[in-house]
Amino acid sequence: MSEHIVQPKSYYKIFGALMVLTALTVVVAFFDFGALNDIVAMTIAVTKATLVILFFMHVFYSSRLTKTIVVAGFFWLAIMFVMIGSDYLSRGYVPRGITNYVERH
Amino acid sequence: MATRVEDSTLIPAVHDTHANHRVAHHDPHTEDASGHHPALQHHFDNLEQQRDATTLGMWTFLVTEIMFFGGLFMAYTVYRVFNPEAFEAASRVLEIKYGAINTAVLIASSLTMAMAVYFSQIGNRKLLVAFLGLTMILGTAFLGIKAIEYSHKFAHNTYPGAVPFEVDHHVVEEYEREKGRPFPDINRVQMFYVIYYGMTGIHALHMVIGIIALGFLTFYGYRGAYSPEYNSPVELTGLYWHFVDIVWIFLFPLLYLIGRH
Amino acid sequence: MSAIDRTARDMPPATPGVKRIAEPRADERPGSNYLNNGYGWKSWLLTKDHKRIGILYLISISLFFALGGIYAGFIRLELLTPQSDLLQPATYNKVFTQHGIIMVFLFLVPSIPATLGNFLIPLMIGAKDLAFPRINLLSWYLLIIGAVFALGAMMYGGVDTGWTFYTPFSSTYSNTYVTATGIGIFVAGFSSILTGLNFIVTIHTMRAPGMTWFRMPLFVWAHYATSLIMILGTPVLAITISLMAFERVTRVGIFDPALGGDPILFQHLFWFYSHPAVYIMLLPGMGIISEIISTFSRKNIFGYKFVAFSSIAIAVFGFLVWGHHMFTTGQSVYAGLVFSFISYAVAVPSAIKVFNWSATLFRGSISYDTPMLYALGFLGLFTLGGMTGVFLAAIGLDVHVHDTYFVVAHFHYIMVGGTLLAYLGGLHYWWPKMFGRMYPEGWGRFSALVVFVGFNLTFFPQFLLGYLGMPRRYAAYPVDIPAFQVLHILSTAGATILGAGLVIPLIYLIWSLIGGPKAAGDPWMATGLEWRTASPPPTENFHETPVVTWNAYEYAPQEDMEVIGKTSPDDKPDRSSYSGA
Numbered sequence: 001m002s003e004h005i006v007q008p009k010s011y012y013k014i015f016g017a018l019m020v021l022t023a024l025t026v027v028v029a030f031f032d033f034g035a036l037n038d039i040v041a042m043t044i045a046v047t048k049a050t051l052v053i054l055f056f057m058h059v060f061y062s063s064r065l066t067k068t069i070v071v072a073g074f075f076w077l078a079i080m081f082v083m084i085g086s087d088y089l090s091r092g093y094v095p096r097g098i099t100n101y102v103e104r105h
Numbered sequence: 106m107a108t109r110v111e112d113s114t115l116i117p118a119v120h121d122t123h124a125n126h127r128v129a130h131h132d133p134h135t136e137d138a139s140g141h142h143p144a145l146q147h148h149f150d151n152l153e154q155q156r157d158a159t160t161l162g163m164w165t166f167l168v169t170e171i172m173f174f175g176g177l178f179m180a181y182t183v184y185r186v187f188n189p190e191a192f193e194a195a196s197r198v199l200e201i202k203y204g205a206i207n208t209a210v211l212i213a214s215s216l217t218m219a220m221a222v223y224f225s226q227i228g229n230r231k232l233l234v235a236f237l238g239l240t241m242i243l244g245t246a247f248l249g250i251k252a253i254e255y256s257h258k259f260a261h262n263t264y265p266g267a268v269p270f271e272v273d274h275h276v277v278e279e280y281e282r283e284k285g286r287p288f289p290d291i292n293r294v295q296m297f298y299v300i301y302y303g304m305t306g307i308h309a310l311h312m313v314i315g316i317i318a319l320g321f322l323t324f325y326g327y328r329g330a331y332s333p334e335y336n337s338p339v340e341l342t343g344l345y346w347h348f349v350d351i352v353w354i355f356l357f358p359l360l361y362l363i364g365r366h
Numbered sequence: 367m368s369a370i371d372r373t374a375r376d377m378p379p380a381t382p383g384v385k386r387i388a389e390p391r392a393d394e395r396p397g398s399n400y401l402n403n404g405y406g407w408k409s410w411l412l413t414k415d416h417k418r419i420g421i422l423y424l425i426s427i428s429l430f431f432a433l434g435g436i437y438a439g440f441i442r443l444e445l446l447t448p449q450s451d452l453l454q455p456a457t458y459n460k461v462f463t464q465h466g467i468i469m470v471f472l473f474l475v476p477s478i479p480a481t482l483g484n485f486l487i488p489l490m491i492g493a494k495d496l497a498f499p500r501i502n503l504l505s506w507y508l509l510i511i512g513a514v515f516a517l518g519a520m521m522y523g524g525v526d527t528g529w530t531f532y533t534p535f536s537s538t539y540s541n542t543y544v545t546a547t548g549i550g551i552f553v554a555g556f557s558s559i560l561t562g563l564n565f566i567v568t569i570h571t572m573r574a575p576g577m578t579w580f581r582m583p584l585f586v587w588a589h590y591a592t593s594l595i596m597i598l599g600t601p602v603l604a605i606t607i608s609l610m611a612f613e614r615v616t617r618v619g620i621f622d623p624a625l626g627g628d629p630i631l632f633q634h635l636f637w638f639y640s641h642p643a644v645y646i647m648l649l650p651g652m653g654i655i656s657e658i659i660s661t662f663s664r665k666n667i668f669g670y671k672f673v674a675f676s677s678i679a680i681a682v683f684g685f686l687v688w689g690h691h692m693f694t695t696g697q698s699v700y701a702g703l704v705f706s707f708i709s710y711a712v713a714v715p716s717a718i719k720v721f722n723w724s725a726t727l728f729r730g731s732i733s734y735d736t737p738m739l740y741a742l743g744f745l746g747l748f749t750l751g752g753m754t755g756v757f758l759a760a761i762g763l764d765v766h767v768h769d770t771y772f773v774v775a776h777f778h779y780i781m782v783g784g785t786l787l788a789y790l791g792g793l794h795y796w797w798p799k800m801f802g803r804m805y806p807e808g809w810g811r812f813s814a815l816v817v818f819v820g821f822n823l824t825f826f827p828q829f830l831l832g833y834l835g836m837p838r839r840y841a842a843y844p845v846d847i848p849a850f851q852v853l854h855i856l857s858t859a860g861a862t863i864l865g866a867g868l869v870i871p872l873i874y875l876i877w878s879l880i881g882g883p884k885a886a887g888d889p890w891m892a893t894g895l896e897w898r899t900a901s902p903p904p905t906e907n908f909h910e911t912p913v914v915t916w917n918a919y920e921y922a923p924q925e926d927m928e929v930i931g932k933t934s935p936d937d938k939p940d941r942s943s944y945s946g947a
Contacts, residue, residue, distance in 0.1 A: 005226045006219075015216040022208050025358050026201065032366035041358040049351045056219045056347045065570065066164055073168035076598045077175040079685055081182065084634045087689065087701035088183055094699060148495035148572075150911075158497040158571040165563045169601045176605035176635055180620070188626040266616035293626040299618055303609070 004061035014055045021048050144335045156337045163341040167348050170311075174352055177307070181300050181359065188296065191289040193364025194280055195297035198263060198272045203254045204361035207247050208353065214243035215350045221322075222343045225336035230329055233339070237323040240346065244316045251309055258298075265299045301360055308356060311349045318342045399802070399902040414499035415905055420485030421800070422506050423476060428872075430472040430513065435865065437465035442824075442858040448851055450841035458841035459526035460542065466529030471551050472513050474785055475558055475643060478650035479565070479596075480509070482792050483589045485800060487565060489896035489903060490583050492574025492912040497567040498560075505560035512554030519543035519550065528839060530640070533621040533632040537613040548611045555600045555607075558646070562596025565589050574895070576914035580674070583894050583918045584667065587674040588653025591681035595642045595649075598685070603639035606632065630696050637688035645684040647781060648748075649677055651788030652719055655741050658795050659723050660919040661892045662738035663730025667919050669722045676715035683712045693761050694768045702761055709759035716752050720745065735890075736810030740791030743818045747783025751776055754829065769839075772832025778825045790817070790871065797875065798885030802902040805878040809870060816867030823860025827853040893920050 025044040033040055054060040059070055142152055149155040185192045221236035258264060262271040270291060277288045288294075322342055325331070331339055400417045403409075410418055440461045444452045453461060484502065488495055496502050519525060525547045527536040536544050569590050573582070610632065613620040621629045660667045667673060689697055689705030723745060732738070754776040758764050767773060798804055831853045836843055843850045888897035893916065899908050 006223065008220060008223055011216055011219045011223070015212065018212045018215075019209065022205065022212065022357075025362065026205055029358070029362035029365040037366065038363070041362060045355050045358055048354045052215060052347050052351050052354070056215055056350075057344055065161065069161075069164045069168060073171040076168075076685065077171055077178075080172075080175055080179055080602070080638055083686060083689070083701075083704075084179060084183070084631075084638075086704060087630075087634065087698050088186060090698040090700040091696075092698075146499075148493070148497075148499065148906075154571060158567050161570055162498060162563060162567045165566055165597055169559050169563070169597045172598055173601035173605050176602045176609075176638075179635065180609065180631060183628060183631050184626055187628065191626060265618040290626075292624060295618060296620075296625045296627060299612075299616075299620055299625075303612065 004058065006055065006058060006061070010055060014051050017051060018048055142335060144330070152335060159337050159341060160344075163344050167344065170348060174304075174307070177300065177304050178355070178359075181304070184296055184300065185363075188289070188293045191293035192297050194289050195272070195294040195301075196360060196363045197280060197365065198276045198294075199301070199361050200254065200257070201361055201365070203250055204357050207250050208357045210243050210247045210250070211350050211353050214240050214247070215347050217243060218343050218346045222336070222340050225326070225331045225339040226333060228333045230326065230331075233331065234323055234326050237319055237326055237339075241316055241319045241323065244312055244319070244346075248309060248312055248316075251305065263298060265295055265302060270295045270298075304356055304360070308349065308352055311352070315342070315346050315349055318345070398904060399900060400905045401801070401902050403905045412503070414495070414503055416488050416496045416499065416502055417485050417800075417903065417905075417907075419502050419506055420481050423480040423484060423509070426506075426510060426513070427473050427477055427481065430468055431477075433517075434465055434468035434473055435868070437461050437468065438861065439865065441465060442861040444841055445843075445854045446851075446858050448843050448845045453841060455841045456526065459528075459839070460524035462839055463525050463528050464520055467516060467525070467547065467551070469781075470529050470643070470647075471554050472509070472516065474647040474781060475554075476509055476561070477647070477785065478654065478789050478792065479589060479592055479646075480506075480557075480561055482654070482789075482796060483565065483585075483592075483650060484561070486796060486896055487568060487586055487589060488572065489799075489899065489907055490586050490894055491569065491572060491577050492895050492908060492914060493568060493572035494906050494908075496564045497572055498564050501560050502564055505557040505564070508557035508560065509554050512550045512552070512557060515550030515553065516547050517550075519546035522546075530636065531607070531610055531632075532636075533610060533613070533629045534619065537610050537621060538617075538619065545611045545614055548607045548614075552604050552607050552611075555604045558596050559600045562593035562600075565593040566597065569593075574912050574914055577895070578914075580671065581914055581917050582674075583653075584656035584670070584673050584677070585650075585653035588649045588656070588677045591677035592646050592649045594678075594681050595646050595684065599639040599642040599646075602635055603643075606635040606639070609635075630692070633692050633695060634688070637691045638685070641688035641691060642681070642684040644777070644780065645680055647785045649680060651744065651785045651792075652677065654788045654792035654795070655723060655744050656719075657892075657894065658737045658741040658791055659726050660921065661795070661890050662733050662735055662741070663727050664921045665726055665730040665919075666917075666921055667722065668725035668728075669718075670918070672718050673722050676718040679715040680712065683708065683715065687712055687759075690759050690764065693764045706759055706761050710756060713752065713756050713759075716748075720749055720752075734811070736805075736807060736814055737791045737795035739811055739814035739818075740787050740794065743814065743821075744784060744787045744791065747779050747787065747818075747821065751779025751783055754779065767832050769837055770832035771828040771836045771838055774838050775825045775828035775832060778828070782825070783821055787817070787821075790814075793875075794871075795890070796896075797878070798889045799896060799901050799903070801879055801882075802885050802900075803878045803882030804885045804889065805871075805882055806874050809874045813867050813870035813874075816863060816870065818867075820860050820862070820864030820867045824857050824864050825860070827856040827860070831857075893918065 021044050025041055028040055028044075029037075053070060059066055145152055145155060149158065217236045217239040221233055221240060224230075224233040224236060261273045262269065263273070264270075272288075272291075272294060280288050319342060322339055326339070400415055410422065413419060413422075440453065441458070444450065444458055444461075446452075450458060484496070487493075520543075522543055525540070525542045525544055527540050527542070527544060531544065531548070569582070569586060609620050612618075613622075619625050619627055621627045621632045623629070656667055656673055687705055687709040689701055690709045693702050693706075734742075754772070758767070758773065758776060794805065794810055831850065832838075834847070834849060834853075836850055836853075843854070845851075885901045887900050889901070890897070895912060895914065896903075898912060
């Protein structure tokens, strides 16, 4: 794994982008997009996080192993959200078979 | 008596690690008598293997950190879905200026940290120490602003377990005027603050640990421990520091910006 | 071939052209090994040698196991009679909680990885040490600090929540030392995280030249999969326990519905770790079984890659099934269906392993040495435990037997019949490597049989009890169902035999340290790299970095072994019927 030296110029650019995105996320928070509110905020946050991971943390220039680890970490977090979310999102539903059974008895 | 059969052999090591090593290092002062870099630990063959191992170790550790904070984010998500109004109302109580300034401070500290890594890579000791120091100052500034914010909240009895738990009545009045409905159940607002203090508290703890690590780096960096050949401590602390920054990047909109519209 | 034959000879004759054991370096005392390299307490308590840390773990977890076993004894004694006469119900609650906490967090989770894994992984992949020796030592200290909290809480009065700490009982109502125990588990969890982190980095970066991924012993593969679970699951347990403790201290109900919280979220987060934790306990045992079965069948493992990848598959699928612990909670029916379905799927990689081990045994030259007896016991008991696990994955049946002794029997078949037997098998198998001494083979075989009989007598009746409706965690049961008491008495009798079967190895293994015959470098004539160095190994494991040119488990059939040196390579007997290739 050879070390890749990132030049300061690209750090400044990333920093500028992060600051702009921070300002943007504050501004859009005062507008109501309805259901999209959180999606907009999270898209900006994910973009910022991706910039930090790829460039400040050099993942863009890192080995495949490092990239795999980063993806795996977020993938497992996604597993937790999806599986726990699947419970909470379907809490209200009761299968027809069960309601029929309850009515009959 | 049976004899074991295998085509295994145990031949002497073919890779002379020291040979590779000498090509990489021209400065005789950084090597001890056996030709080893002083920072090379005995169980590694060469500095490259050591760096690969420590880098992988730090990334693996960061994955555990993702899962650690992940549990809190999970709790936040579930409870916000359960109590959307209370969470949005509670979020309005937080002062947006502190959150925004802190975000800027933390991103700036990430930049200075990245610069410190750069100067360790090109071997500029003076600027390495300067940027490490700058990162520490920005990190401390973040904690200072956080402390001011906490003290404001404590002054209004806005902390979990406060008797009685309250929020700033100006915000309540403003909310009721603007939305035309009563402020949500204060108990559910308190739940937001349980998560708020849990998340920002653990985040602040990570900042403290990072600042202590930076203190050590500054000390050793000043003494000239890091060179273009050996700078993994700076780089790995950098990874940790950026990770803490990323956590905040998510905390800021989720805690401060919901319910502003 | 008896063990005495093997131990009597000092070292097997070297095949021409094969250098079996690395010669000691000229500048070193011959016979210098990790055990005689320093004797003071500092040389042990401040050691960074993975082998010595493995021994530290071995001693500490053996003590924890004994303690947990004593609690199990109290449980069994109490259940001899229907009335709660030996222990008050409140005391009984504390006793089964302590049994669970000690066995799960202080024994089973660190058992195989931290002792045998710690000792063997660097040896097996040809490294000088784990990647982070200081972190390795730190993780032992963390386990001890965690144990001090957990056991300290126990001495002050104990905990009565069950090892699962379900809220709101644990956070609001229990008047026992929940917070201190929680801190103990939190700290011990970090020990586990650091061990897993160390293993992953070591396996990735420290392999000897020629040690490719598919030449690694399956023990190492299993530990890799285990480490993945450790680093991905344990942090979630840490945060969950922290939230529970926070709720307890501040008296603000994080999991309290009155505040918009949800107690089921605790269970989700808890089982997100604690179900995969079952595989933390089991996977290393499966790794041991792969080693033992191929060695004592003198055969290459059948389907190496399938066994290797099934470990990874179990680790991944293991993260998707935790909801099967929560079928009777308020979890949604649809989520229950999904969890149930995926739980069935986990049976597939587990079955792949069992089939491959059975296929390895097929037409092998099997010798029934002590480790092999334990391994064969594992095969049968793990299959039983696994199959009853499939029962429990079915929602309908699970609702019927939930929280009964059926569940208790099921997970003891996995944890004791699986992990403990594998651990004992592995301990016997690598004992000569660890201490350079052989144990008495006859006693070994005898105790393996006693453990097997005692285990089945203890836990098989519990399946019946559970099916009849005996709930778990109760100090008393109805007198008017005579089957309950009969089965409980059988179970307690079995526990007595099991206890005796566990004391025998304790005695003869300790005796063997002094009186056992000296072991050769490779007493089992196994192929692993750990056998290519002296027993016990020198401090730096190998005097020269080994270069690996062979696959794991390249065992030749018996007739080849007998005729070695007499025939030319072209003149080999027909091996097609034996090699399994």
